[in-house]
Amino acid sequence: MQLDSLYQEVILDHYKHPQHKGLSPTFSAQVSHVNASCGDEIILNINLEGDLISELTWDGQGCSISQASVSIMTDLLTGKTLDQAAIILKSFSDLMASKGTSPGDELVLEDAIAFAGVSKFPGRIKCSLLGWMAFKDAAIQAQSKK
Numbered sequence: 001m002q003l004d005s006l007y008q009e010v011i012l013d014h015y016k017h018p019q020h021k022g023l024s025p026t027f028s029a030q031v032s033h034v035n036a037s038c039g040d041e042i043i044l045n046i047n048l049e050g051d052l053i054s055e056l057t058w059d060g061q062g063c064s065i066s067q068a069s070v071s072i073m074t075d076l077l078t079g080k081t082l083d084q085a086a087i088i089l090k091s092f093s094d095l096m097a098s099k100g101t102s103p104g105d106e107l108v109l110e111d112a113i114a115f116a117g118v119s120k121f122p123g124r125i126k127c128s129l130l131g132w133m134a135f136k137d138a139a140i141q142a143q144s145k146k
């Protein structure tokens with residue numbers, strides 16, 4: 001898989017130095033998601049204060065794409081409202097569906113645009129979406145408990 005070298009660096013940096021890794025003992029909801037086709041596993045804890053995502057923590061193992069993506073996602077979504085997070089999630093999902101034709105909206109996605117090139121590789125899209133799908137589930141579960 002060939003990605004733009006700057007983007008590859010962002011992904012490798014998050015893979016080697018994951019952000020928000022290590023599960024918080026308290027959480028509004030906890031979900032675990034598995035990408036069986038690659039062997040990626042992620043557990044995600046979300047804490048909500050009203051509509052604000054006050055904390056996202058995770059643990060997991062798998063390929064560099066899956067682990068870097070959840071690291072970047074937790075960095076990006078912490079401190080956002082659920083409405084803001086939904087917009088970011090939609091933008092990332094659209095980027096992953098673009099088959100390499102979209103550069104991504106850097107204003108919305110920030111470092112997550114590093115995954116733009118991954119959308120050219122159907123086998124890796126599930127890897128990069130794993131953490132985001134876990135977030136979607138966790139947000140729904142946390143809201144239903146309110």
Ligand code: ZN
Nearest residue numbers: 038040063127
């Ligand atoms: Zn993977």
